[in-house]
Amino acid sequence: MNDMRLTQRTDVSQTKIAAQHVDVHYGTTHAIKDVSVEIGDRLVTAFIGPSGCGKSTFLRCLNRMNDTVASARVTGRITLDGEDIYAPSVDPVQLRARVGMVFQKPNPFPKSIYENVAYGPKIHGLARNRAELDGIVERSLRRAALWEEVKDRLQAPGTGLSGGQQQRLCIARAIATEPEVLLMDEPCSALDPIATAQVEELIDELRQTYAVIIVTHSMQQAARVSQRTAFFHLGHLVEYGETGQIFTNPRDPRTESYISGRIG
Amino acid sequence: MADTPLYGADSPAGSVIDRIRPGLAARRRKELRLKIYGLVAMGIAFGMLALLIGSLVFTGWRAFTQTHVTLDVFLDPAEIRAETLPRGGFDSVLEASLLQYFPEATERAERREVMGILSNGAQFILRDRVVADPSLIGQTIRVTVPTSDSYDQLRKGLIDRETPERLRRLNDAQVERFDRLEAAGVVSQPLNWALLRNADSRFPELAGLRGALVGSFWLLLICFLISFPLGIAAAIYLEEFAPKNRVSDLIEVNINNLAAVPSVVFGLLGLAVFINWFGMPRSAPIVGGMVLALMTLPTIIIATRAALKAVPPSIREAALGVGASRQQVVFGHVLPLAMPGILTGTIIGLAQALGETAPLLLIGMNAFITSAPDGPFQAATALPTQIFIWADSPERGFVSRTSAAILVLLSFLIAMNALAIFLRQRFQRTW
Ligand SMILES: Nc1ncnc2c1ncn2[C@@H]1O[C@H](COP(=O)(O)OP(=O)(O)OP(=O)(O)O)[C@@H](O)[C@H]1O
Numbered sequence: 001m002n003d004m005r006l007t008q009r010t011d012v013s014q015t016k017i018a019a020q021h022v023d024v025h026y027g028t029t030h031a032i033k034d035v036s037v038e039i040g041d042r043l044v045t046a047f048i049g050p051s052g053c054g055k056s057t058f059l060r061c062l063n064r065m066n067d068t069v070a071s072a073r074v075t076g077r078i079t080l081d082g083e084d085i086y087a088p089s090v091d092p093v094q095l096r097a098r099v100g101m102v103f104q105k106p107n108p109f110p111k112s113i114y115e116n117v118a119y120g121p122k123i124h125g126l127a128r129n130r131a132e133l134d135g136i137v138e139r140s141l142r143r144a145a146l147w148e149e150v151k152d153r154l155q156a157p158g159t160g161l162s163g164g165q166q167q168r169l170c171i172a173r174a175i176a177t178e179p180e181v182l183l184m185d186e187p188c189s190a191l192d193p194i195a196t197a198q199v200e201e202l203i204d205e206l207r208q209t210y211a212v213i214i215v216t217h218s219m220q221q222a223a224r225v226s227q228r229t230a231f232f233h234l235g236h237l238v239e240y241g242e243t244g245q246i247f248t249n250p251r252d253p254r255t256e257s258y259i260s261g262r263i264g
Numbered sequence: 265m266a267d268t269p270l271y272g273a274d275s276p277a278g279s280v281i282d283r284i285r286p287g288l289a290a291r292r293r294k295e296l297r298l299k300i301y302g303l304v305a306m307g308i309a310f311g312m313l314a315l316l317i318g319s320l321v322f323t324g325w326r327a328f329t330q331t332h333v334t335l336d337v338f339l340d341p342a343e344i345r346a347e348t349l350p351r352g353g354f355d356s357v358l359e360a361s362l363l364q365y366f367p368e369a370t371e372r373a374e375r376r377e378v379m380g381i382l383s384n385g386a387q388f389i390l391r392d393r394v395v396a397d398p399s400l401i402g403q404t405i406r407v408t409v410p411t412s413d414s415y416d417q418l419r420k421g422l423i424d425r426e427t428p429e430r431l432r433r434l435n436d437a438q439v440e441r442f443d444r445l446e447a448a449g450v451v452s453q454p455l456n457w458a459l460l461r462n463a464d465s466r467f468p469e470l471a472g473l474r475g476a477l478v479g480s481f482w483l484l485l486i487c488f489l490i491s492f493p494l495g496i497a498a499a500i501y502l503e504e505f506a507p508k509n510r511v512s513d514l515i516e517v518n519i520n521n522l523a524a525v526p527s528v529v530f531g532l533l534g535l536a537v538f539i540n541w542f543g544m545p546r547s548a549p550i551v552g553g554m555v556l557a558l559m560t561l562p563t564i565i566i567a568t569r570a571a572l573k574a575v576p577p578s579i580r581e582a583a584l585g586v587g588a589s590r591q592q593v594v595f596g597h598v599l600p601l602a603m604p605g606i607l608t609g610t611i612i613g614l615a616q617a618l619g620e621t622a623p624l625l626l627i628g629m630n631a632f633i634t635s636a637p638d639g640p641f642q643a644a645t646a647l648p649t650q651i652f653i654w655a656d657s658p659e660r661g662f663v664s665r666t667s668a669a670i671l672v673l674l675s676f677l678i679a680m681n682a683l684a685i686f687l688r689q690r691f692q693r694t695w
């Protein structure tokens with residue numbers, strides 16, 4: 001698209017994920033239209049845009065979750081550390097261990113809180129023994145700001161938690177495998193301001209080691225936690241750049257009107 | 265937008281309520297009518313059921329007790345010898361014991377008539393006791409043996425003493441003799457355990473369901489062992505792994521068709537393929553179980569697929585999202601969550617199989633077999649075919665036994681369905 005302008009980057013950050021001319025179709029619906037973007041490592045990138053513009057769809061391309069949707073067709077090239085993730089040699093299982101995901105709707109397993117967090121490390125064989133696994137579970141729950149609330153009932157079912165607690169449980173589950181990239185689809189939509197602040201703190205901390213992509217409907221949140229912001233509209237990536245620049249000095253009139261609350 | 269009211273811009277406020285109100289009474293009447301239709305339908309259904317069970321209980325309850333005579337029998341060593349044990353001698357000692365009550369019966373014909381009070385099987389009951397403990401020979405032992413069917417009917421009031429003698433199955437002398445036994449206090453009518461303990465017999469007072477129960481057990485076991493793993497495997501493949509294309513659509517349609525094929529056709533198939541072609545034994549539960557498995561398979565596949573579909577996709581996504589393989593997703597998450605539904609479907613399928621008659625008739629499981637099978641390769645009957653055999657028998661005693669057998673079959677079916685409901689309630693999840 002000619003209206004897609006990549007900003008000249010001021011900070012030096014390696015590219016973790018690069019997408020080139022990505023299109024996604026759901027049957028006849030053209031959900032993502034020729035999106036090219038470079039996601040920096042050790043940065044938080046926010047995806048913003050009105051409902052239905054394709055944020056979740058694009059996010060799900062980055063760990064090949066769209067493979068599970070029969071009608072979805074993804075074209076274009078997406079690389080992780082320079083390697084094409086849609087290449088036949090790439091195992092989606094391994095990819096998803098490297099690129100973790102927190103879904104828009106909290107979806108804990110109907111198992112115990114402990115089992116929820118321990119599941120990823122278990123299936124990938126990351127813990128050598130029970131004590132190590134216990135440690136991983138505790139650290140993950142602490143980072144997800146849930147430990148204090150659940151430490152006495154780790155064997156209680158994860159589905160018995162409140163909506164916000166469930167979402168933090170899903171965050172703990174996603175970070176328990178130490179992914180290199182964490183995709184978060186509106187992780188705070190069910191959280192109260194205190195939990196939101198905790199999750200934002202977590203995101204900031206994760207940035208030290210990972211690349212984080214967060215979809216959000218809250219402009220304030222995007223401004224608070226992200227260094228880069230991408231604005232999607234009707235399947236197009238309209239504008240992508242430094243968060244500060246996007247919010248203070250957007251180049252595209254659509255970005256401007258969305259941020260100021262006129263589209264959406 | 266400066267909104268104008270959608271309704272009655274020209275009429276005063278409250279117009280929405282004014283428009284709704286006149287229709288309310290009609291809506292409520294409609295609802296009431298629907299409720300009444302529902303209640304009537306339920307009433308009819310339950311009435312039918314009550315009628316069925318009621319008539320079965322009415323004719324069948326008498327078969328749950330059996331008239332017996334208790335005798336002190338002297339096991340005369342002159343009549344019974346160890347070397348002739350499996351055979352004769354037992355009728356003579358029984359006769360000697362019974363004749364004590366009828367000293368006047370000296371004629372051979374009369375003595376035969378007296379012996380007619382006891383079931384033909386009485387001597388075998390006595391024999392089995394002696395075979396089990398040969399040291400009894402020479403002693404006097406007390407045995408309780410069933411009477412023959414006519415006297416059983418007499419005591420249960422099914423033979424009316426008021427009917428003229430020539431229209432009655434027992435003449436006046438026979439009735440009078442039985443009354444004397446009764447007066448002597450040796451006649452009793454205990455619970456009829458033989459109904460469950462004995463296999464089939466020509467004599468109604470000896471006939472029981474043991475052979476049919478064991479036969480049905482083997483049938484269901486084989487049916488389950490074949491159809492459960494195959495059904496689940498097929499359903500998992502179709503639901504989770506098969507590409508969605510023309511071929512899988514065709515398979516889906518055909519599985520649904522298979523579920524609708526009349527059972528008699530499966531019986532013919534079993535006869536043609538398993539017995540005539542593979543040369544498997546006739547009347548054997550192994551063949552019956554395989555035929556029933558073919559019938560149950562589509563039921564289990566359909567139930568399993570429905571249960572797998574009912575697992576919310578978010579659970580699959582969650583597992584895939586942390587890097588589980590498809591196999592791990594299915595066996596670690598989806599299948600456990602679907603298990604209650606699968607088990608419910610399986611039990612309902614097995615309950616259907618338990619009551620299935622036509623295919624078993626075709627493969628010869630309605631043979632007259634007087635012992636319970638030792639394994640799935642021996643000829644046997646099953647509960648429904650036993651009912652079929654008894655319903656077809658002319659002896660009066662089989663009438664109540666048929667109803668009793670139906671009640672036994674129904675109680676198994678009800679127990680299985682109750683188990684299915686219990687499983688569904690117990691493991692039902694909400695997401
Ligand atoms: N599984 C699907 N099948 C068909 N169409 C889909 C599917 N998922 C999404 N779409 C369509 O793709 C478009 C983008 O959807 P997407 O979920 O990516 O939006 P979104 O930006 O995440 O919206 P929101 O902010 O409401 O979550 C929408 O028009 C939607 O209808």
Ligand SMILES: [Mg+2]
Binds near residue numbers: 056057
């Ligand atoms: Mg979304």
